Amino acid sequence: MNSLERVRLSLGTAIKIGLSEGRLDVPPTTAFFMTFHEGKCTANCAFCPQARESTSKSDRLSRIAWPDFPLSEVMNQKQRLRTFQRACLQCLNYPNVDDDAVEIVRQIRQVYDGAISVCIHPVAKASMENMREAGATDIGIALDACTAGLFDKVKGRKRKTRYSWESHMKSLNAALDVFGRGHVTTHLIIGLGETEAEAAKMVLQLYSMDIRVGLFAFTSVEGTSLENEPPPSLSSYRRLQAIRYLASNRLISEDDLRFNPDGRVHLSGSISGIRESLSSGEPFMTSGCPGCNRPYYNERPRGPMYNYPRPLTKEEIQEAIEETKLL
Numbered sequence: 480m481n482s483l484e485r486v487r488l489s490l491g492t493a494i495k496i497g498l499s500e501g502r503l504d505v506p507p508t509t510a511f512f513m514t515f516h517e518g519k520c521t522a523n524c525a526f527c528p529q530a531r532e533s534t535s536k537s538d539r540l541s542r543i544a545w546p547d548f549p550l551s552e553v554m555n556q557k558q559r560l561r562t563f564q565r566a567c568l569q570c571l572n573y574p575n576v577d578d579d580a581v582e583i584v585r586q587i588r589q590v591y592d593g594a595i596s597v598c599i600h601p602v603a604k605a606s607m608e609n610m611r612e613a614g615a616t617d618i619g620i621a622l623d624a625c626t627a628g629l630f631d632k633v634k635g636r637k638r639k640t641r642y643s644w645e646s647h648m649k650s651l652n653a654a655l656d657v658f659g660r661g662h663v664t665t666h667l668i669i670g671l672g673e674t675e676a677e678a679a680k681m682v683l684q685l686y687s688m689d690i691r692v693g694l695f696a697f698t699s700v701e702g703t704s705l706e707n708e709p710p711p712s713l714s715s716y717r718r719l720q721a722i723r724y725l726a727s728n729r730l731i732s733e734d735d736l737r738f739n740p741d742g743r744v745h746l747s748g749s750i751s752g753i754r755e756s757l758s759s760g761e762p763f764m765t766s767g768c769p770g771c772n773r774p775y776y777n778e779r780p781r782g783p784m785y786n787y788p789r790p791l792t793k794e795e796i797q798e799a800i801e802e803t804k805l806l
């Protein structure tokens with residue numbers, strides 16, 4: 480099967496454009512596409528159901544199902560596709576996937592005039608330029624791990640892949656040249672073994688490079704190497720959400736971070752100022768490219784909610800701020 484005849488969609492996206500049946504508790508605001516490929520990804524990320532050595536179902540990414548459809552049938556849903564704030568193409572790693580990505584972006588651009596993100600592993604600068612010329616406005620290159628050592632352990636050398644921290648950082652810098660500042664995103668998964676201090680410092684470093692951070696809470700998926708690992712503590716995740724938000728709005732710098740002996744992070748500065756900054760609830764919503772809400776990517780609808788895919792209620796804001804234990 481030619482990988483350009485079919486494409487995967489997140490189940491929520493497929494339901495919203497009428498290609499699958501189902502009820503949407505919170506509809507996706509981004510149309511999530513994924514390259515279709517017979518067989519697994521050539522990479523081997525320990526947390527990912529698409530990994531080379533994973534025994535998970537091949538239609539999974541995190542805990543979400545991604546059914547596949549004829550690409551032409553998806554493009555025929557142009558009216559419904561236009562109701563999304565963004566489109567995002569997740570790319571597996573297989574030979575010539577960057578060419579497939581260019582073609583899929585080109586087809587999306589023909590029916591959709593909103594923002595388009597391509598979420599891909601490090602590729603040549605020329606391929607990034609081809610994606611931009613085909614219509615991509617943003618790119619995501621996921622570090623996933625908060626430190627070089629953890630990177631090696633969960634998706635690099637120790638996972639027998641050619642991925643390296645250095646090549647990912649180099650590719651993020653190349654992406655800044657091609658797509659421009661404010662149009663490059665990376666993903667950080669909290670709960671892979673980093674300390675809060677390591678995560679907080681990495682978040683600030685990335686924003687100082689004008690790279691947006693999409694925070695993910697580690698989610699164990701059956702059939703992956705990390706299937707028995709627990710999710711991160713909600714309180715710890717809330718603190719890092721607060722720090723990501725304050726960093727993204729240039730309200731803090733590394734000098735404002737304080738660390739307990741156990742690595743737990745807290746902030747210098749006035750309590751009222753911090754409370755004020757967190758009181759919109761936005762810090763606790765899904766982060767990354769604007770318009771990306773990834774509903775229930777890391778949690779079940781019954782909770783606990785790590786990333787809220789919709790605005791929080793007053794009670795939820797109060798609860799989330801308390802959960803940070805920053806005040």
Ligand code: SF4
Nearest residue numbers: 567619693767768771
């Ligand atoms: S943050 Fe969302 S839209 Fe951006 S690359 Fe990641 S998954 Fe795609």
